[in-house]
Amino acid sequence: MIEKLAEQLVNLTVKQVNELASILKREYGIEPSNLEKSENISLLEEKISKNKKEEKSIFNIILKSSGNSKLSVVKLVKEITGKGLKESKDLVDNIPSILKESVNKKEAEDLKNKFEEIGAEVELK
Template sequence: MSNDDIVSRIASMTALELSDLVGLLEQRFNISRIAPAPCQPGSNAVEAEQDRRDRKVFLTHSGSNKIAVIRAVRDVTKLGLKESKGLVDSAPSLVAEGLSADEAEDIRAKVEAAGAKAEVR
């Protein structure tokens, strides 16, 4: 019996006969039907968006309390005092890059809490 004969025979079966055939195949080869997991539309896109690490945080304005902003920048970047002061004095400037959305928002919030203006791009 060729593969074409098998396919023709299966195509001519009723739903009940096909169900019986599947049951026999499951028993014969010791397998079971596994229902596919439900898929939520866009879930992969959401996960991909969360996994992206291409966010940057920019200091757009240093604000009036530069000392607090310098401390905040030192805290989030681990730069030294001189480098942090230079970054704050040269605003607008890049504070951090290669971040996830959550990390970028956290850094932006810390810098803004010190009195500066920052944005995530």
């Protein structure tokens, strides 16, 4: 139960955090002691952002630059996407482009390394 509550708190939006702070103050008389409310919210947002980045396990692979070896990049795009040569070339020509969606962390990192080895720039989001 406590773990579920912690997960819910970590996933709150800024608006929800402000609303929660108002409820805690109004209903229970609980308010920040040493820091200003805005500073507490900023700290909480920073922690939430950090946790979300750490917990992320599914990524989209986005091609940002083909580098100097465009042909090698087109071949690799064709290989990983299963698309034809023309479709792969179109993806490389229309940067930034999503090459693959919903990829697990290990596969995403492996693919990113392959692209970087041939001089391409890839972003994992």
